[in-house]
Amino acid sequence: VPTQEIQKLPIEGSVLVVEDDELVAAALALMLRRARYEVLLAANIEEGVRVLDERSVDVVVTDLLMPGGTGLDLLKQIEAQRPDVPVIIVTADQSIEAAAEAVRTRAFDYLTKPVSREALCRTVSRAIETRKQHVTKRNEAERLKEEHRQLAIRHQRTAMLLSILYNRAVEGILVLDADGRLVDASESFVALVGQPLYELLDVNVRELFEPHPTEGDIQERVATLASAPASQGHWRGEVTVRAGRGRRLPAKMSLSVCETPTVEGGERTRYVIALLYYETAYEQLSRHLQQADRLATIGLLAGSAAHEIKNELGPLLGYMSMIERGGKDPVESGMIRIMRESVRRVHEHVEQILEPLRPRVRTRGAVVLSESIEGILVLLRRAGRLRRIKLTVDREGDDEVVVHADKDEVHQIALNLITNAIDGLGDGDGSERGSIFVRQWYEADFGVLQVADDGMGIPEELRARVFEPFFTTKGSGGTGLGLPVVHDIVRSLRGRVTLDSNGEKGTVVTVWIPRYRPDLP
Amino acid sequence: VSSDDFAGSAGISEDLSGRASRAERDALLDIVAIFAHDLSNPLQSITVLCELGMDDATPGTEEHERATQCLEAADRMRSLIHSFAALIRGRSSTAPLSNLVERVTTLFARRFDRHSIQTQIELGEAAEVRGVSGLEFALLNLLLGAVATASDSPLKRYTLHVRGGKADSEGYRLTMSMQGANDSGAWQPVPLSESHVERAAHVLAASKARLQVGDGRVELFFPGIA
Numbered sequence: 001v002p003t004q005e006i007q008k009l010p011i012e013g014s015v016l017v018v019e020d021d022e023l024v025a026a027a028l029a030l031m032l033r034r035a036r037y038e039v040l041l042a043a044n045i046e047e048g049v050r051v052l053d054e055r056s057v058d059v060v061v062t063d064l065l066m067p068g069g070t071g072l073d074l075l076k077q078i079e080a081q082r083p084d085v086p087v088i089i090v091t092a093d094q095s096i097e098a099a100a101e102a103v104r105t106r107a108f109d110y111l112t113k114p115v116s117r118e119a120l121c122r123t124v125s126r127a128i129e130t131r132k133q134h135v136t137k138r139n140e141a142e143r144l145k146e147e148h149r150q151l152a153i154r155h156q157r158t159a160m161l162l163s164i165l166y167n168r169a170v171e172g173i174l175v176l177d178a179d180g181r182l183v184d185a186s187e188s189f190v191a192l193v194g195q196p197l198y199e200l201l202d203v204n205v206r207e208l209f210e211p212h213p214t215e216g217d218i219q220e221r222v223a224t225l226a227s228a229p230a231s232q233g234h235w236r237g238e239v240t241v242r243a244g245r246g247r248r249l250p251a252k253m254s255l256s257v258c259e260t261p262t263v264e265g266g267e268r269t270r271y272v273i274a275l276l277y278y279e280t281a282y283e284q285l286s287r288h289l290q291q292a293d294r295l296a297t298i299g300l301l302a303g304s305a306a307h308e309i310k311n312e313l314g315p316l317l318g319y320m321s322m323i324e325r326g327g328k329d330p331v332e333s334g335m336i337r338i339m340r341e342s343v344r345r346v347h348e349h350v351e352q353i354l355e356p357l358r359p360r361v362r363t364r365g366a367v368v369l370s371e372s373i374e375g376i377l378v379l380l381r382r383a384g385r386l387r388r389i390k391l392t393v394d395r396e397g398d399d400e401v402v403v404h405a406d407k408d409e410v411h412q413i414a415l416n417l418i419t420n421a422i423d424g425l426g427d428g429d430g431s432e433r434g435s436i437f438v439r440q441w442y443e444a445d446f447g448v449l450q451v452a453d454d455g456m457g458i459p460e461e462l463r464a465r466v467f468e469p470f471f472t473t474k475g476s477g478g479t480g481l482g483l484p485v486v487h488d489i490v491r492s493l494r495g496r497v498t499l500d501s502n503g504e505k506g507t508v509v510t511v512w513i514p515r516y517r518p519d520l521p
Numbered sequence: 522v523s524s525d526d527f528a529g530s531a532g533i534s535e536d537l538s539g540r541a542s543r544a545e546r547d548a549l550l551d552i553v554a555i556f557a558h559d560l561s562n563p564l565q566s567i568t569v570l571c572e573l574g575m576d577d578a579t580p581g582t583e584e585h586e587r588a589t590q591c592l593e594a595a596d597r598m599r600s601l602i603h604s605f606a607a608l609i610r611g612r613s614s615t616a617p618l619s620n621l622v623e624r625v626t627t628l629f630a631r632r633f634d635r636h637s638i639q640t641q642i643e644l645g646e647a648a649e650v651r652g653v654s655g656l657e658f659a660l661l662n663l664l665l666g667a668v669a670t671a672s673d674s675p676l677k678r679y680t681l682h683v684r685g686g687k688a689d690s691e692g693y694r695l696t697m698s699m700q701g702a703n704d705s706g707a708w709q710p711v712p713l714s715e716s717h718v719e720r721a722a723h724v725l726a727a728s729k730a731r732l733q734v735g736d737g738r739v740e741l742f743f744p745g746i747a
Binding site (some may be wrong): 023025026027028030031092095099103104106112113114116117119122123130478 | 564602609629632657658661665673
C-alpha cells in the first residue's frame, strides 16, 4: 500500500515505546507510525510512567535494560496500576533468564532484537485486540453488574408492591396447588374467613366456599384447570365464601393457572391463582333491603293483627266486667278458660309481628317449597288477606320440590310474590277479587316457584322498573321493596327470576332456585 | 623429583590448564553475549530503516534494489546474532528434559489459569534426556503461542498436551498439541499461534534439534544427549 494511502487510514491505536537507544526508538516509532499507530516515546522508566499517567495508551513496547530501571520494573508497575495495558518486551538481551522473568511477570510477549516489522506489528496488533477484548469484557461485566443492581432494585420494588397488593388488597387472593389445597391466602381473605392463616394452609378449597348448586365441586374444578392446557387455564364464576361468624358472602371468582419460572435443572410447578371480588356492597344493600322489606311486612301484618287483637279484646273486656259485677263463678262458668284462650291468641298475633325482627343466622340447605308456602298462607289467611280470593296451590309430580336455600330466604321470596299477587288483584268492588295460582315444579337443576294472578297486570312501560328498589305500582300502599328483594335473594342463590305481564291479563312471576342436591357436600 | 611428584605436578598442571580453558571459554561467551547485545540495537535500527526504504522505493528501481540488499545483509547479521545467542543459551540448556518442561510450564501457571488452559504432560522415556541448545527458549515461545491462541479463540477451556517418546533408535520426540472445548463441551484441535511456532523454529535453527508442524501439532525431534 503506498505511503500516502497509508497515511489516510484511521489510527489503529496508541503505543508507548520506552527505549533508551535513540536510534532504535526512532526506528521503532517510524515503523509503528507507518503501520498507523500513534506513537509516544519515553527514554526511560520514569518518563514512561509519566506518559502513562497523562495519556491513554493501548499497548507498551519496552526495552529491557535501561538506565534507572529495567523494563521488568515498568512491567510490574503497569501490572499493579493498569493491568489492562499489555506490555511487550523487545530486548537485545538474548538470555533465557530475561525471557523467563518477563513471562513470569506477565509480559504480553517477549521479542528479541532485531525484530522484524512483521513480527512487531503482528504482536502489537494482537495486544491491542486482546486489550479491546478485555476492556469489552470488563465493560460488559460492569454493565451486567449495574444491570443486576438495577434488576435487584426493581425486584425489591416489585416484591414490595406485590406484598402490598397481596396483603392490602380488598380483593381476596388465593394460591392453590394442583390438587386444590390452599398454599397461601391474602390478608383480606384470611380476615374474612376469620381464621389464622396457618389453620387455613393445606385446607381443601371446597371447605372455604359454599357448595355451588350448579357449577359442581370447586376443588375438582381447580384440579381440572391445573391439568388443562395453558390456553384453557382460566375460569370465571360466582361463589359464596364461608366467611367468619356464619356469614355467607357472595363473590366473583376468577381462576388462572400459573407456572413457576423454569429454573435450570428444576421442574415447573403449576399453581392455580384465585382472585375474589367480594360483593360487599351488594351484601350491605341487600341486607338493608331485606330488613326494610321485613319491616314493611311487619307493618302489613300489624294492621291485620291489630284487627284480630281488637276482636279478641272485645270479649275479654266483656268477661272482665261480668267478673267485676260478681255474677257467675268465673272458673266454673268457663269464663277464665275462654279468657286464657283469647290472651293466648293475642300473644300469638304479637309473636307473629315480632318474628321478622328477630336476628337470625342464615343457613342454606334443603328447603321444601310447599312447607314455606303453607306457612305463608296460614299467616295471610289469619291476617284476612286472602278473603274473596280464589287461591290454587299446585305441584307437578308427586315429589316435594326441595331447593338449596335458607328457610327465611324462601319464606321472604314466597311471601313477597304472593302479597304482590294479592295487591295486583284490586278490591273486586266487594265481590270476588280474582284468582291466584301458586305452582311448583322441577326444571333441570332448579326448583321453580311460580305465582300468577289474573289481576290488572303491570303496564309495559313500568315493567322494566319493577325490580328497582323503592319503585312501586301500588301508590302509597307499596314500599317498592318486594321484587327487588326477591331479585337479590334469588341472585345470591344463583337462581333467576322472570316477570311476565301482558296488560289486563295479570302477572306471572317465576323464580328458579337451585334444587337441593344431597350428594353435594 | 620423584615420579609421584611429577605425576602430581602433571595433574595440577592439567587441572590448571582445564580451569584456565573453562575460564577462557566463559570469558569468550561473556564477550559474545555483550557483542550480541550491542550489535542488536543498531541492527534493529538498520532493519527497520531498510524495510521502510523498501516501502518507499518503487519495486524494480535501483533504490529498491539497494534497500533489498541492505535488508538481506541485515538479515544475515541477525542470523549471526541468533547463532551467538544460541551459544550463550547452550550453557544452561543441558538439564534433563523433564526439568526444562517443568521449569517453563511453571512460569505460565497463572496465565494458564487465566485462560483456562490445563496441561497434560507425559514425557515417558524422553524425560531424562538432556536438552539441546535453545530448547528452553523454544519451549517458552511455544507456550507463549498456546496463550496467544487461547486469548484469540472464542472457546471456553483448553488442554495442552506435551508428550515425549523415542523417535527412532537414536533420537527422541517431543509433541505439543492443544484442544479447546466450546460452550457445549465439544472438544476440537486448536493449532498453536503460528508466529510463536516460527520463533521457536528460529531459535532451534542453530541447534541439533528439528521442529516440524503438522496435523495441528508441533513436533520437536532432537538427538538424545545422555
